[in-house]
Amino acid sequence: MAVFTPVNLDDVSQWIKQFPLGKALALKGIASGIENSNFFLSTEHGEYVLTIFENLSFEQLPFYLNLMRHLAERGVLVPAPVANERGELIVALHGKPASIVSKLEGSSQMAPQPVHCAAVGAMLAKMHLAASDFPLQQPNLRGLDWWNETTPQVLPFLSDDNAHLLRAEMHFQDAFAGCDTYRALQRGPVHADLFRNNVMFDGERLTGFFDFYFAGCDTWLFDVAVTVNDWCVDLASGVLDTGRVRAMLDAYHAVRPFTAAEQTAWQPMLRAAALRFWLSRLYDLHLPREAEMLTPHDPAHFERILRERIATPAPGLF
Ligand SMILES: Nc1ncnc2c1ncn2[C@@H]1O[C@H](COP(=O)(O)OP(=O)(O)OP(=O)(O)O)[C@@H](O)[C@H]1O
Ligand SMILES: N[C@@H](CCO)C(=O)O
Structure with a gap:
């Protein structure tokens, strides 16, 4: 159960008075997710999601919430954050930062087809x-620096074979991040965690991207690689499905054409996204944070x- 901070309707009924949402009618903990405490919140004005942030601070959160507001205002389908009477998007609840965003319709498509x-x-x-004119800056906090900090912490737990793979890949990625091709890649705010469970669909209609709490400024290509590595793989083997890859990349390219530098960087970036x-x-x-931590995702995937x-050339970007 991904509710680390228990909250009941009485707590929320008081707290919500500062938001223009009318009375709180119902509150239901959401069982999925491993990072934050999430609740479906019904009010007199509609359906929302209340999130209590377990690990992110009041300093880090404005980037995410303001980015979502920026995107929502520009017609990108994302949850719209709701400001309180003082214009704040992040407000303490039980001493932790919390926010309310609009609830997206639909559900996650966990067996995507090329159309999705x-x-x-x-x-x-x-x-x-x-997002390219979004004024706030925050690095991808799970980027190269974090990989370099984390590698020595996890190495003692690995088999010799996996330790060798991790060391070799870090060496490769450090060199890749220093090359001219990498420096030529276009950058800006990216989602950085756009997995199947972070997108809603109503049938074949996409209704929104959510869970922006790993977003940061990084290369656009990294975001594409993270997304392809989840949406376009055979989950059992990790092998890319060419039909789904082509559908995703062609649709992206039609809106924002890929560059020659991105084409050159594509295979190393798919590796970077897997390594992350x-x-x-x-x-x-x-190195779990707390005893309450849920069953972690399987690293072997x-x-x-x-x-x-590393072994198999990926389909080209275009
Ligand atoms: N705006 C939203 N609209 C509809 N449902 C939402 C929304 N935000 C979250 N949810 C629901 O809550 C669940 C958990 O949310 P979320 O993925 O953001 O949690 P998390 O703890 O950050 O998890 P993780 O990082 O593991 O993905 C989602 O799977 C989804 O069902
Ligand atoms: N998408 C991440 C979980 C954090 O959101 C994973 O599958 O490891």
Whole structure:
């Protein structure tokens, strides 16, 4: 159960008076998710999601909430944050930062077809363009620096074979991040965690991207690689499905054409995106934050994907 901070309707009934949402009618804890405490909140004005942030601070959160507001105002389908009477998007609840955003319709599409991948690709490109004039800056906090800090912490838990893979890939990625091709890549705010469970669909209609709490400024191509590595793989083997890859990349390219530098960087970036989640899953498995932590995601899935991206040329970007 992903409710680390218990909250009841009485608590929220008082707290919500500062928001223009009328009375709180019902509150229901959301069982999925591993980062925050989430609740469906019904009010006199509609359906919302209340999030209590367990790990992110009052300093980090304005980037995410203001980015969502910026995108929502520009027609990108994302939850719209609700401000309180003082114009604040982040307000303490039980001493922790909390926010209210609009509830998206639909549900996650966990067995995506090319039509779903195309919708995600087009919306991702639209999101990158719409975010390019977003004024706040925050690095991707799960970027290269974090990988370098985390690698020595997880290495003692790995088999010799996996330790060798991790060291070699970090060496490769440090060199890649220093090369001219990498420096030529376009950058801006990216979602950085756009997995199947962070997008809603109503049938074939995409209704929104959510869970922006790993967003940060990074290369657009990294975001594309993270998304392809989740949406377009055979989950058992990590092998890319060419039909889904083509659908996603072609739809993205039609909205925001890829560059020659991005084409050159594509395979190393798919490896970087696999490494990022292999590392975070290893970290969560071997160095869990709290006793309450849910069953962590399986790191071996991204170890397989990383090995596969090293071994097999991916379909070109365009
Ligand atoms: N704006 C929203 N509209 C509709 N449902 C939402 C919204 N935000 C969150 N949810 C629901 O809450 C669940 C958990 O949310 P979320 O993925 O943001 O949690 P999390 O703790 O950050 O998890 P993780 O990082 O593991 O994905 C989602 O799977 C979704 O069902
Ligand atoms: N998408 C991440 C979880 C954090 O949102 C993973 O699958 O490891």
